[in-house]
Amino acid sequence: MQDFFRDVAHQIEGYYKALVAITPKFLLAVAVILISWIIASRVRAFADVRLKKRMKDTLLASFIANLIKAVLIIIGVLIMCRIIGLNGVAKSLLAGAGISAFIIGFALKDIGENFLAGILLAFKRPFTVGDIIESNGVKGKVVMLNLRDTQIRSDGKDIFIPNALLIKNTLMNYNRGGRLLQEFTIGLEYGSDYNRAMELIREILTDDEQVTDNNYQNTAVVSNVTGLVVQLNIRYWVKTSGLSTDGKIRSGIIVKIMEALKKEGIVLK
Numbered sequence: 001m002q003d004f005f006r007d008v009a010h011q012i013e014g015y016y017k018a019l020v021a022i023t024p025k026f027l028l029a030v031a032v033i034l035i036s037w038i039i040a041s042r043v044r045a046f047a048d049v050r051l052k053k054r055m056k057d058t059l060l061a062s063f064i065a066n067l068i069k070a071v072l073i074i075i076g077v078l079i080m081c082r083i084i085g086l087n088g089v090a091k092s093l094l095a096g097a098g099i100s101a102f103i104i105g106f107a108l109k110d111i112g113e114n115f116l117a118g119i120l121l122a123f124k125r126p127f128t129v130g131d132i133i134e135s136n137g138v139k140g141k142v143v144m145l146n147l148r149d150t151q152i153r154s155d156g157k158d159i160f161i162p163n164a165l166l167i168k169n170t171l172m173n174y175n176r177g178g179r180l181l182q183e184f185t186i187g188l189e190y191g192s193d194y195n196r197a198m199e200l201i202r203e204i205l206t207d208d209e210q211v212t213d214n215n216y217q218n219t220a221v222v223s224n225v226t227g228l229v230v231q232l233n234i235r236y237w238v239k240t241s242g243l244s245t246d247g248k249i250r251s252g253i254i255v256k257i258m259e260a261l262k263k264e265g266i267v268l269k
Contacts, residue, residue, distance in 0.1 A: 029080040036076020044069035059129050063122040063145050070147055110164070114148045117163035121145060126166075130240055132174040136165050175240045179212060182250050183235040186257065187269035190228040197232065198222075200260045205236050208256070210249045212237050229269040 044065045051061035122145060127133050131142045133152065138161060140154030149160040174180055188197055201220035205211050211218060223233035234257070238249050261268060 025084050029083045032083060033076050033080045036073055036079070040069040040072035040076070043072060059127070059142070059145050060122050060125065062129075063118065063147075066147050067119075110162075111148065114163045117167040118145060118147050118150075120167060121150070121163055126171055127173050132180060132240075134172040134174070136161060136169055179237045180240050181235065181237055182253075183233065184250065184254060185223065185231050185233050186254075187229040187231050188261075189267040189269050190225075190230055192230065192266045193264070194222060194230060194232075196264060197261055197266050200264060201232070201234055201257055204253065204256050204260060205234075208253060210238050211253070212239055 047068050048062055048065035051064055052058050055061045121127075127142050129142055129144070132140070133142060138152065138154065138159055140152035140159060143151040143153050143158065145151075145163075146160075149162050150166060152159050152161065188194065198220045202218070205218045205220070206213065218236040220232055220234045222230060224231040234253075236253070258268060
């Protein structure tokens with residue numbers, strides 16, 4: 001029995017010495033990862049400002065800055081592993097157990113897939129900050145392209161779509177080139193002066209400062225006749241802004257058209 005307790009005490013003493021021996025390395029490893037995180041964050045902020053000044057595409061600039069931060073953090077993690085001696089352990093586990101490598105690879109599959117998709121989106125640039133896009137049943141304004149996902153804002157909510165989904169599925173950009181198409185339909189009483197109505201609408205679109213006609217066709221045409229109602233379809237382009245996405249410009253133009261048609265005695269249906 002004494003031998004048993006002596007062996008237990010010996011083992012506990014060994015664990016204690018090992019813990020004391022590894023504590024400085026552990027503290028140094030924690031310090032390294034914290035310093036790496038701070039340096040990476042500051043370098044990311046500096047690079048973001050500098051790149052946005054030099055590049056026209058703010059989306060690509062932000063993505064590159066985030067990529068630099070991620071690389072610096074990974075370097076810090078590798079240094080941390082080397083300090084506490086995990087390199088040999090990790091290699092042994094991967095070399096001795098193929099199932100471990102399979103599990104790790106499967107777990108990181110989505111992260112790697114979204115990361116690579118983010119790189120493709122950053123350099124292919126199907127959209128930029130402020131563009132209104134629709135994909136996977138979600139429509140909103142692009143806020144930021146991250147390493148894993150794309151952040152868009154819709155109805156006051158921030159929505160994060162994995163980058164891989166944007167690559168794999170259909171992506172619609174509603175205001176490519178800084179212009180956004182808006183349209184609506186109004187009904188006129190049968191027998192009204194349709195030509196005069198369309199002429200008035202075109203004049204309103206031409207005079208409105210928010211509407212652009214530079215190489216964009218703004219139209220007001222008869223689109224359908226149902227019963228005693230003649231439908232006019234109005235299509236016009238506006239410059240991308242905060243107002244163009246919240247319906248204020250569209251609402252203002254509709255009100256102007258309704259008031260102008262009313263003054264002319266043209267009855268709306």
